[in-house]
Amino acid sequence: MPMEKTFSPAEAEARISKAWIDRKVGAAGAHARPGAPAFSIMIPPPNVTGSLHIGHAFNNTLQDILIRWHRMRGHDTLWQVGTDHAGIATQMVTERDMALHKEPSRTEMGRETFLARVWQQKAKSRGTIISQLQRLGASCDWDREAFTMSGAPGAPSGEEGNFHDAVIKVFVDMYDKGLIYRGKRLVNWDPHFETAISDLEVENIEVAGHMWHFKYRLAGGETYEYIEKDEDGNVTLREVRDYISIATTRPETMLGDGAVAVHPLDTRYAPIVGKMVHLPLCDRVIPIITDAYPDSNFGSGAVKITGAHDFNDYAVAKRANLPCYRLMDTRGAMRSDGAPYADAVVRAREIAAGSSTDEAEVDSLNLVPEKYRGMDRFDARKAVIADINAIGLSVSTLVKQIDPETGSEHLTREPLVDVRKIMQPFGDRSKVVIEPMLTDQWFVDTVRIVQPALDAVRSGATRIIPESGEKTYFHWLENIEPWCISRQLWWGHQIPVWYGLAIDADDFVDDEGDNALDQVEILGILGDGGYIDREARFHCAADAAAVTGRFNDDLARLPHPLNVSRVVEVADRHAAVEALAVSLAEYVVTQDPTHLIYPIWRDPDVLDTWFSSGLWPVGTLGWPVNTPELQKYFPTSTLITGADIIFFWVARMMMMQLALVGQVPFNTVYLHGLVRDAKGKKMSKSLGNVIDPLEIIDEYGADALRFSNAAMASLGGVLKLDTQRIAGYRNFGTKLWNACRFAEINGVWQGHGTGPAPKPKATVNKWIMGETAKVLTEVDAALADYRFDNAAASLYSFVWGKVCDWYVEFAKPLFDGPEATETRATMAWVLDQCMIMLHPFMPFITEEVWAATGTRSSMLVHADWPTYGPELADAAADTEMTWVTGLIDAIRSARSEVHVPVGLKLDMLSLSMDPAAQAAWARNEVLIKRLARVESLTPATQTPKGAITIAATGASFALPLDGVIDIAAERTRLQKALEKLGKEIGGLKGRLGNPNFATSAPEEVVDEARANLEAREDEVAKLGAALKRLAEIG
RNA sequence: GGGCGGUUAGCUCAGCGGUAGAGCACUACGUUGACAUCGUAGUGGCCACUGGUUCGAUCCCAGUACCGCCCACCA
DSSP: OOOOSSOOHHHHHHHHHHHHHHTTTTSTTTTOOTTOOEEEEEOOOOBTTSOOOHHHHHHHHHHHHHHHHHHHTTOEEEEEOEEBOOHHHHHHHHHHHHHHTTOOOHHHHOHHHHHHHHHHHHHHHHHHHHHHHHHHTOOOOGGGOEETTTTOTTOOTTOOSSHHHHHHHHHHHHHHTTSEEEEEEEEEEETTTTEEEOGGGEEEEEEEEEEEEEEEEBGGGOOEEEEEEOTTSOEEEEEEESEEEEEESOGGGGGGOOEEEEOTTOTTTGGGTTOEEEETTTTEEEEEEEOSOSOTTSTTSEEEEOTTSOHHHHHHHHHHTOOOOOOBOTTSBBOOOSSOHHHHHHHHHHHHTTOOOOHHHHHHOOOSOGGGTTOBHHHHHHHHHHHHHHTTOBOEEEEEEEOTTTOOEEEEEEEOEEEEEEEEEEETTTOSBOEEEEEEEEEEOGGGTHHHHHHHHHTTSSEEESTHHHHHHHHHHHTOOOEEOEESOSSSOBOOEEEEEEEOGGGGBOTTSOBOGGGOOEEEETTTSOOSOTTOSEEEOSSHHHHHHHHHHHHHTSSSOOTTOEEEEESSHHHHHHHHHHHHHHHHHHOOGGGOEEEEEEOOOEEOHHHHHTTHHHHTTTTTSOOHHHHHHOSEEEEEEEGGGIIIIIIHHHHHHHHHHSSOSEEEEEEEOOEEOTTSOBOOTTTTOOOOHHHHHHHHOHHHHHHHHHHTOOSSSOEEOOHHHHHHHHHHHHHHHHHHHHHHHTTSSTTOOOOSOOOOOSHHHHHHHHHHHHHHHHHHHHHHTTOHHHHHHHHHIIIIIIIIIIIHHHHHHHTTSTTHHHHHHHHHHHHHHHHHHHTTTSHHHHHHHHHHSSOOSSOGGGSOOOOOOGGGOOHHHHHHHHHHHHHHHHHHHHHHHTTOOTTOOEEEEEEEEOHHHHHHHHHHHHHHHHHHTEEEEEEOSSOOTTEEEEEETTEEEEEEOTTTOOHHHHHHHHHHHHHHHHHHHHHHHHHHHOHHHHHHSOHHHHHHHHHHHHHHHHHHHHHHHHHHHHHHHO
8 A cells, every 4th residue: 555645643643552552562571572681761750730741741752762762672661650649739739620610618528528529630630641641652551550649548449559558658667767757846838738848849039028127125224335346446336225126027027036146246235145125016025145146247236036937046046945936827827826915925924934834835825916816927017017116116217308398308217128139938839928837747857868869879870960960969968958748738648647645644543542534634645745655655557557556555554554445546636635535524424444445546647749759669660569570670770850850859769769678769860951932931821832742743743742852852951842843853754754655656665574684786775774874873872871862863864864865866766777676675674774763753653654664573663673783884885975975966066056057967077087986986877967967977188168177086077068157156166165275274284384283193183184185285276277267268 | 148050153952172063044046756844055153251271172271251040047
């Protein structure tokens, strides 16, 4: 069946894609030679938040190229596919969708219903993503599709799998090893999502801000002499003050100040260090302390310390043992919980005076005065500023005012407000201002697992390319901070920790040592008080059944064991308090110990998504079960991912895999930049420059997009995607199609399939085979070196520049000659090689041509990648064809420049030809004549008047053009050529004339320069003579 | 403030010790047995700047300028 005139991507891609999927061509180990090395890639799992963008298309193209290349080479390949549950992002997308469809809100639904709803969202997005990958031509092992939350409680059918179990096991194991801990720390709090986030999820953005200056008055009406000096020690200001001046960009936090800090060497404040100041708007006094943190040269040199709302202040507060009073609730509004302000402040004063307290009590104290309670933090800021201004405690300056009516000038006092750029933290998902918040969270003690991850890259066990990625990697890991892994979300892996209530142990027995359970007091969460064992705050295990035993053991150690009690899991802490109270009440009435229950509840928080994606390499291979796949494909070969997630994901996978199984997760990490638009702008919905990969595929075909991706994959830069370029590679596909169509029309395959390399006799056939071998070497080398751009460029220039431009043209006359048979065989072979080598880059069109041409024993996807090498190269053929193409180029160029009509066939004269040239001419006469439009070649001894000269290696020709020639144009041509030669000769002579060159430069370089000079001078002689003759006729 | 890149033809980028290449764009010509999603020929570059190393630098080194990206708590 003859090939269609054009390739139609839409129809063919769908059909071919289906065939690949049906035949499971991407199954693990498909087309593997026995005993072949394994090659595996883990897909960076796309978030199930929607669809794939153009960056995914780029990323997955590169992975598929490597996978297809290795698979065709007979390696045992696995491309592991799957998706990521993306906790915060998916929860956000789902809630947005729920709002759009006017569904009940998340809180109205309740946790269980909401999670079911997210699973639906997940299923939808997952389907979109998988079909997009398939349209791109990705040859993953679709039967192994994984999901980072597979097997989680509540997962619908079809979501079985053990990823959840693996995540829980890792948490428990790491907890048992002390690598995970719980603690009240200052964390980045997202008031929109009402969850903690890690520092990586915070974006610091410079915004216009203000700095206010407040006066904190010394207690007891004290005063001091404030002296300011310049650099030379001269006094510039001396005044008696009854206050200390502080500056802040966040006035609302002053309500929680614990102290004012100054630098210990700051002489200005030395007289008042240790004294107390009144906190404005609050009925509290706080001390002036010293700490190395304040910079004497910035602002007033005095810093208000709010331990609960600033990371620096927190550190100072810890050093000075100051209480950290939390001022805001989870939504970033000023607290409205707890006791009235008057009561809270009394207790705060006691604590300040030295009354013993603990973290929990300090956290429970709400020191926000009633007036501000419940206010949004930004409203509270305005209110605090206004109130401080009103009581005259703002630092003020004199401002010149001009009365608009009278024009008279007068000075007024205005509060000092500096307008300045400040760096403000924003949530990367929510885009709201992040609040440092003192909360209980779970952390990975990263410093304890970081070293192997550093060593692995230093030793080369894992290689990161480009190399600059390694520097970034080291820098971050060397300065690693604890990783906050708990999130106050619902969608995710729930933390496998259960809490119990603290009960005052002393109440279990009365003074006589008798049972006094009826007096037991519920104190709060286990661990808040000193229940049973201060260390046994909670229990961590894979499931409730596993922790039950541990709680029972704890209970058994009570003074009066609740040895008949039952540990029962309840929903939350609130339910636990109620349940225990009911149970105790019943016991009091019945005195029947079987009524006693001990309620426990699970930590409601879920794990940071990156904690689970950190297990992707082992988790998808079945770990903790030691599956055959785990043994075969781990460590994986290559990770291809965006440089933007090197910390989020790459570094954490390294740390976690090394911590879990003691092996690196991958041998090579290939990092690429963000895909931008043609102008280098970041694609964004608001800019309207987003390129949808499916639209590109619809318009240009998947192959064109893929080839563009490969061609622009140079290391290190910004990736600019230009549709013009994609169109160019679409044309390239068409070019290949047409060349194959030409061959097919000419019966080169003659119904046969691909076979061993032919052994042709004609130079041109030997030559193209050598060129094929060359390009194979280049492509293999480029791919081995992750230079997708170089591989694409080699293939492009070979297929278009060599095969189509020259070989197909050469073959045309040969099809009519004695070499027709070998030429057909050679062309079939060469085009087969083109299809094979292009297949990883352009799988659809090559698969289609493959099927449309010879009789094939397998689909192209499972064809064997060639292994021939230098034996196919033929130096003599190479030299000869270089001469032939050079001569044709020279004749064409000369003809064109003197405006010889294209269709005109010319008689050519040979003025001189050495034996090599004669032989080359003899063997390729038909080809040259046809492509250069030469009618005949006649020996001549003299160049006739009105002829143009063609110089070739070892030969000189003339084209008599009397009457046809454009003399002026020919003169210009010759002069231009001479000028160029003159420049070259000048350079060469300069080098050769330098005595140091001959002595210092390598011999072959000197020889080459000499030979070059000789050749150039020879050409100058010929062209010079031609110019002279031109003068004669002109 | 710290770190990492980049600066080569109008555009997008290769090259990285022997005075420059590709694709696109542009110009002229063109329907020659597949291809106008094409063919042939051509125009176009003191390789950011200043020093240094070298026989020789776009390439190595130092500095400058500009442009990106990442990290960072100056209240």
